[in-house]
Amino acid sequence: QAPAPTPAPAAAAKAAEPTNAPQPTVAPASASSSQSLIFLASQLGPVEEQEKMRNVILKDFTGAEVDFIADANENVILDRILAESKTGKVNGSVVGALHGAFPNLIAANALEDLTPLLEKLKDRPIVKEFLTLGKMGTDKQYYIPWMQATYIMVVNKKALQYLPQGANVDALTYQQLGEWGKNIATATGEKKLGFPAGPTGLMHRLTQGYLYPSYTGGLVTTYRSDDAVKMWTDFKAIWQYANPQSTTYNNMQDPLLSGDVWVALDHTARVVNAFKNQPDDFIAVPAPAGPKGRYYMSVIAGLGIMKGAPNKAGAEALIDYLTQPAQQAATVREVNFYPILDSGLPTDLPPYVKTESDGVLKQARSADAHVALLPVGLGKKGGDFNKIMQDTFTRIVLKDEDIKKVLDDQATQLNALLTELKTPCWSPDPVSTGACQAK
């Protein structure tokens, strides 16, 4: 059980933005002190995580007095950054955000080039792929990777006995997953696969980062390809053995804990309680692989420095501090985001973190592993994009509509959206010059 959070400093408690509308807000008076530094993070919004950040992870930082400002609604923070940058009244120094949020910030010319800083940090074993991502397709380093989250498969040990012949639980394919579900259903009479297809579940991420790339090698460009049809056909077969209550699952830890589900794929943060509460019952394994490999989605958060930051030196020191192994370990321990260091995980982790981390590592180190990214450059229309994915899922899987027709319909919408946004393709789709389009 986590210790009860201690009361936060008054300034931080007040810091939550009152509104998500685009408007600059006068920052707390304490911001002007040269000793202080404002850290605007679009992640770690939940109060508990904010508290952990302030009271544990940032506690030993001596470079400045850090005001950690986050909000459950990431747009609140992003809007604030943009507004500060636009009006020139920059109060924030360090910016922490997901990879996908950076294009907007860069477009607004809100960020410094961190290439000099990277120089200083060149000994850090930061995953190369992540550093490249931090350049945002330019020759400048816009962010230093901070932490990552991903999705893994959680397996109740009771399910292992039903593994299909010859299947390795650490290297499953989607086809084997379906057979596994079938075996379980035959044996127990219950459908024990689970997917987070509830109203606030992240099913659309599984579509974007796992199913599509693993089957088609892409997402948008291959949206209505034959590979995609095959993928949906296979997934429908798998779904047959998914617990029909999956449409109510917003996270998988609850159904895993209740025993409704034995095998589930979800965001690490949304399964962690399973390991926490019943550490002996569950193991974490890599996501299944498809014909094009074992794609997994990594949600990378990076740290940037605002142009005109009032405390640039402090900012650099903070980035340095946060990317040190000790802090990376603290981050996974306290707020469940995984390190971006290549050097493996620290060993002093609680068992439940360890179990989960094992899965994450195994996934990353699988021979056929590839990273897929969150959609990039969609800005506020990310929701629309997700909705198209989600609707595709609903229509094909839940409503049993004709796959080809659905894909055509949805691809049309997808193209319209991306044309409107002029968003180029992002990994794993091949780089494009114009708007990314489904073929």
Next chain:
Amino acid sequence: MRSKVESALPYGLLAPTLLVVVLLIVVPIFQAFLLAFQGSDGGFTLAQFQKMVHDTAFLDALKFTFLLLIFIVPLQIILALAMALLIHKRFRGHSIFLYIYAIPLAISDLAAGIAWLSIFTERGYLNSILHSLGIIDKPFLFLSYQNLPAVFGTIVIAESWRATAIVMVILLAGLEVIPRDYFEAADVFGATALKRTLFVVLPLLRPSLQNALIIRTIFAFQTFSVVLALAGRVIPVLTGEAYYWYAANRNPNVAAAYAVLVMVFTIFITIMYFRLLKTTDAEAGYD
């Protein structure tokens, strides 16, 4: 009823009130409309409505919203009326009963959703009880999207649970106001409990019924937490979609379009209730 001078008074009082009405009532509504009808360029557009109408979930949302209304509202009114009539008899202990019965009033939407979920889910209380009673040998999936009638049924139960109490409190208060004479006359003249209810209680209860129906319908249109908790978006409802568009899709404009639609329905139904259940001037003795 009033002399001429007095009857001019309301208009005098209305003048300032009207200003307040315009400012405080009309402006935000206008605002909601604006959101729904305004394109990103600030001009008038029906794009949001088109988006709404062509949304995969739209027709289902429409259908289920009204289905829920049709199932829940009459069920609740009947249940609540039965309870109110029972408690109205003032049998010994009726107030304790009333208090117990009114408890769900105090539970928030959200908590109700969580609580019902833990009852109806596969390893939930209901299945455990049924299992331990030997009625079923494996859990029944109340909430399977493949068994919509069952999901729908559980939603009806859960939604009724919370709001029946409020309907009952309203009807009970209505009953208390009706002079006992009328019930007594109905009894003496041979009305059975059913006929008395139909021909005397319900007509006299019209103002309270009207209240109950309006409030219940608004509730039914506007709460979605329980539906969301129990059925996810397999059973979409209009307000749920509005919420979804706002919170998940971050599109306040389509959300506003949904809200405007719900508003139009609500107003329409409310006016219908007003009309249907109005005490006529003749009945009230106004000339």
Next chain:
Amino acid sequence: MRSKVESALPYGLLAPTLLVVVLLIVVPIFQAFLLAFQGSDGGFTLAQFQKMVHDTAFLDALKFTFLLLIFIVPLQIILALAMALLIHKRFRGHSIFLYIYAIPLAISDLAAGIAWLSIFTERGYLNSILHSLGIIDKPFLFLSYQNLPAVFGTIVIAESWRATAIVMVILLAGLEVIPRDYFEAADVFGATALKRTLFVVLPLLRPSLQNALIIRTIFAFQTFSVVLALAGRVIPVLTGEAYYWYAANRNPNVAAAYAVLVMVFTIFITIMYFRLLKTTDAEAGYD
């Protein structure tokens, strides 16, 4: 009022009803309590409540919830009563007025929040109007966390806006039921409008007032969308915190603790209303 056999009847009808009550009412409530008091090991724990009480926002949430209650409920009752009395005079056009006035009823919580936000925000309508009228020369930050009274005020206005209509509809229906005689007698015997309201209308309106207060209080406890939209968590409220713990922090247990707290408050206040506004047996002529 009844012969002995008849007075035994309710108990007969109660037996099956009680079963339903236990199943349908008590179980989900029990469930909510369970969530609030059950630790991860399944045993009883106060940890969730401790977590709740020690939460930074808790005291503020408590404070603001009750502050809102104290400001909004009386304000609304007075406003709604004034409107209801006005419309009750049945002046020409009173029904159109009634309809207009009832429109906010039809607006969902969410839409109301969005609409009000767009009015009160820095570049919102209110500031634009005030600016173009030359009353202010730069936008006034109604919603700045540094100006809590202003934020609070806007919330009171926005929250009152929506629910005053429902209170008015309830009170109006209550007024319609009161025999005109009593108003007339009060008039003849020299009561001014104020005294008539205090000494005749309000006491006779007690059942409707009770309804209105209960419903309004529940509303006040349980809606938070408007507050969230206008103030974010600068002005936390209990149900908002419950929602937050559930949705953002994914901790249904602490959310349940909040829900239980809200439930206890609601029940307490509801019982108080029942007590305060009850028609005594003597008054009703029961012996």
Next chain:
Amino acid sequence: MAGIKFDSVRRVFGKTVASNDVSLEIKDGEFMVLLGPSGCGKTTLLRCLAGLERVDGGRIYIGDRDVTDLAPRDRKLAMVFQSYAVFPHLTVFDNIAFGLKMQGRPKDEIKRRVQEGAELLQLQDYLARYPAQLSGGQRQRVAVARGIVMQAQVLLMDEPLSNLDALLRLQMRAELKRLHAEIKATTIYVTHDQVEALSLGDRIAVMKSGRIVQCDVPMNIYDDPASVFVGGFIGTPPMNFLKGVVSAEGAPQVVVGESRIAPTPAQTPALAARRGQPILLGIRPENLAFASSAQRNTLRGHVVVVEPLGSHKLLTMQVSGETIKVSVPPDQSVASGNDVWLHFDADKIRWMDAGSGDTIH
């Protein structure tokens, strides 16, 4: 000064003309009784005066003030409602005290006056009760008490004693009389009890279908009804009417059945002007007496029903094909089936026009 003047007051409900251009002046301190059949507009008239009913035409004055457009409370009157309108949420004490409280009278004065009023109406034992705990008559008395404790300049009472027993009514009547003598409030009193009307009223206004058809002192209303309607309405049992024809020749006489009836000298000219025309003869039951033989002004009658009513016997008789009522002393021996001679004094007869029903003078 609180005289009351109705000036062509009109009130129409849909097609019902409840007040048909009523004009009536009531002097300050006068006790005016309104009498008329059910639904004739008595309550409506009171309500118009009280300001509870919109007036569709005409004006109403109290004293010198035109009160037509005043709110009820500015008319400064007290009223006893036909429906009682006793507040259900107030105790008897508070009900009676209501008007005084509204006037902001001091506590002890209120208490004293409520006590007095309650005593007068024998409600002392019920002061702490709520109306729902009272019998019908007790509730009505609360309404009366609430009205009279006001000691208003104008007091309106709408059938205030209708649900009281005879004895109590007798006592109340005396009390009201005493009270009126004391306070001299201009009073309008609606009643269906004719004894009450005759004994209380300074004047009686008889209404019919929204109009006042006669307004005069009680004895005149009784003795000289302005029309068949009034004669037939007042008196229990009311005046009898017999059809006759004025003789075509000779001294004017009226032929009723087989009898010939001679008018008094005063009546003669009026009858003479109607020779040969049909006419109605009105005579009150108590002005008919048994006679031993056919004399001047006698009629032959057949006794149909004998009702012994204590203070007198009421006979229903058949006279020249019409049914009349005759009141005889309780000890008069008579049985149904008897044929008797009925005698009357000519000056007790009232002659009415057979067409319009108006009294001929």
Next chain:
Amino acid sequence: MAGIKFDSVRRVFGKTVASNDVSLEIKDGEFMVLLGPSGCGKTTLLRCLAGLERVDGGRIYIGDRDVTDLAPRDRKLAMVFQSYAVFPHLTVFDNIAFGLKMQGRPKDEIKRRVQEGAELLQLQDYLARYPAQLSGGQRQRVAVARGIVMQAQVLLMDEPLSNLDALLRLQMRAELKRLHAEIKATTIYVTHDQVEALSLGDRIAVMKSGRIVQCDVPMNIYDDPASVFVGGFIGTPPMNFLKGVVSAEGAPQVVVGESRIAPTPAQTPALAARRGQPILLGIRPENLAFASSAQRNTLRGHVVVVEPLGSHKLLTMQVSGETIKVSVPPDQSVASGNDVWLHFDADKIRWMDAGSGDTIH
């Protein structure tokens, strides 16, 4: 068979005993009138019979059935409520038809019977109106019509004509009498109108404080009241009572003031047993007449008030220090201030015990 039997029926409200062990038998088809002061428990008794009031003790029978524990609708009776209880949401037609509809009668029968009832109560013109559009008396008639169209075996009427004018009341009374003769429903009729009571009732039950103090045929109630209370309650004005003392010696005589009054031979033994004791002399106003001189059984009286009431003159007189009422013919010449001799027949006198008030036989 629908005789009614109350067997020690008791109903207590808090400290008020509204029905104090009432026992009463009413024969099938009998017309029983309940008479008594306001608040004596008449309505309560009817409500107990109808099943609207819980009974705290005793049993009630209709015919042979013990109905004490039956629901109202199973008692198969009709009732006219004192408060009318006319349904405000139904038109006059539907109100009158209510009971018939509840019985599921055919449409055309309902229509016919409602028409009949409405005609009887002169409501034909108001059938489409709602109660709020009626005058008080009209509303009361709707309540009566609703009750009588049921043609129930048992009909309860609680002051059904109290708000009607005298003429209409007279007509209604005749109609009710006719109807009763036709249908022979066992009827209990509460009224404050003594003429109604005397003329309608087969028997009259006089109540006081929750008890029945006398139940007999009307003439006996009037002529032979069982107590001072009954004598003083019945009659308008009621019986006069004078204090006297039975002479201590000689033939039993009663000394009232300066007069000596000799009883009839039948009364003598009872008086002889009370020699020297105080006694009350009861005599009705109409049994006193002016006498020219002091005779046997005369009293000296002083006229205080003269009220001409149409059919008679009502005198308030002072006799041996007490106030009595005397009723004289309308043409009796008398003025207030006169001193006169009053004569009466000894057999009209009723003697009552000065202590208990009970009549001495």
